[in-house]
Amino acid sequence: MTTLQTATSVAALSFSLATSQVMAEMQTQTVEYQIDDQTFTGYMAWDDELEGKRPGVLVVHEWWGHNEFAREQAEKLAASGYTAFALDMYGSGKLAEHPDTAQKFMQEATRDIDQVKARFMKAKSLLENHESVDSTRIAAQGYCFGGAVVLNMARLGVDLSGVVSFHGALGSPIKAQPGMVKARVQVYTGGADDMVPSEQVAGLVQEMQDAGVDLTLVSFPGVLHSFTNPGADRFAENFGLPVGYDEEAASRSWQGTMRFYEEIFAR
Numbered sequence: 001m002t003t004l005q006t007a008t009s010v011a012a013l014s015f016s017l018a019t020s021q022v023m024a025e026m027q028t029q030t031v032e033y034q035i036d037d038q039t040f041t042g043y044m045a046w047d048d049e050l051e052g053k054r055p056g057v058l059v060v061h062e063w064w065g066h067n068e069f070a071r072e073q074a075e076k077l078a079a080s081g082y083t084a085f086a087l088d089m090y091g092s093g094k095l096a097e098h099p100d101t102a103q104k105f106m107q108e109a110t111r112d113i114d115q116v117k118a119r120f121m122k123a124k125s126l127l128e129n130h131e132s133v134d135s136t137r138i139a140a141q142g143y144c145f146g147g148a149v150v151l152n153m154a155r156l157g158v159d160l161s162g163v164v165s166f167h168g169a170l171g172s173p174i175k176a177q178p179g180m181v182k183a184r185v186q187v188y189t190g191g192a193d194d195m196v197p198s199e200q201v202a203g204l205v206q207e208m209q210d211a212g213v214d215l216t217l218v219s220f221p222g223v224l225h226s227f228t229n230p231g232a233d234r235f236a237e238n239f240g241l242p243v244g245y246d247e248e249a250a251s252r253s254w255q256g257t258m259r260f261y262e263e264i265f266a267r
Contacts, residue, residue: 025049026078028071031085032092035122040088042123043071045078046132055137055161055265056127058120059086060146062229063102065095069229073141080258083132087123089116089149099239106145113152113174120153137161137265139183141257142168144226147187151204154183154213162186162264164257166228170196170204176211184214186260188253190223194242218256220249228253 031042043066046054057077061070066088077084089109096102110116120140128135139162142150147168154163155176160183167190185208189196201219208215224244226232232243 026075028075028078031126033122033126035119039092040090040119040122041066041092042088042126043074043086044083044127044130045071045074045086046083046130047078047081048132050081050132053132053134055082055139055261056130056133056135057082057084057261058123058127058138058140058150059084060089060120060140060142060149061086062143062226063096063106063145065090065102065105067095069231070143070146073143076254080261082261083127083130085123085127085130087120089119089146099235099241113156116149116152117156117158120149120158124158139163139261139264141166143228144168148172151185151187154181154185156180157182162260164188164260166253167193167196167225170200176207176213178211181208181211181213184260184264185216186257187215187217188249188256189217189219190225190227190246190249191219191221192223193225195225216256216260218253220246220252223249 025047027046027048029044031044033040059070059073066086070086074084074086090105094105096105127133128138138160140150140160141164143166147165150163151165151168152172152174155174157180162184164186166188189201205217223246224242226243227246227249230245232245235241236243
């Protein structure tokens with residue numbers, strides 16, 4: 001064997017070992033589950049190198065459905081030391097490629113709040129019962145449609161340590177009531193988001209203040225809807241939607257979320 005061949009073999013072995021180590025740490029699992037007579041498909045991610053139980057975070061997808069973006073967020077959370085479950089609010093196979101289909105799926109999923117809550121609570125139970133999770137420390141974060149879902153779960157008094165809404169709708173017929181909301185709340189919104197106008201932002205602040213909720217709200221000037229999703233620019237180009245990715249807002253909102261979880265999950 002030549003020196004070059006030996007070096008190449010050693011490099012290949014080193015790469016193989018490094019890859020195996022990464023794979024050993026990050027575990028992901030596609031999870032099929034039933035609610036009544038409908039099948040749903042979620043995605044669990046966790047680091048099996050960490051010792052002991054750790055907080056769990058639910059990830060609620062945009063109106064497109066349970067897609068790669070939602071799964072990537074779960075993996076990012078797992079890399080940060082949490083067990084994450086990207087849940088499915090629509091049902092297996094319901095992934096939209098066109099806004100009209102997304103709207104249809106969203107309307108079907110949200111036809112009544114009891115159905116929304118049942119789907120959320122089933123996913124919460126799956127996360128809480130994962131072997132790596134401390135069931136007393138659960139949060140939820142959502143994007144667009146999912147942002148509205150997690151806010152409504154907080155309004156309904158679901159037992160969560162915290163919720164984070166990224167460019168989610170802020171208005172709702174469900175209103176937070178004093179003493180009802182258990183979760184601390186963080187909201188990240190775009191200052192140029194036509195889908196979440198300033199009236200909604202002001203209304204949420206008033207609602208949460210009146211209910212005595214611990215709320216942190218960040219508005220990014222000039223930033224559009226779906227600012228966390230790198231695919232937003234493609235949606236804008238293909239369908240003329242008023243959406244757009246913003247790298248700085250995406251980074252700052254993620255960093256703020258990580259600080260938020262450190263605070264609420266501190267022992």
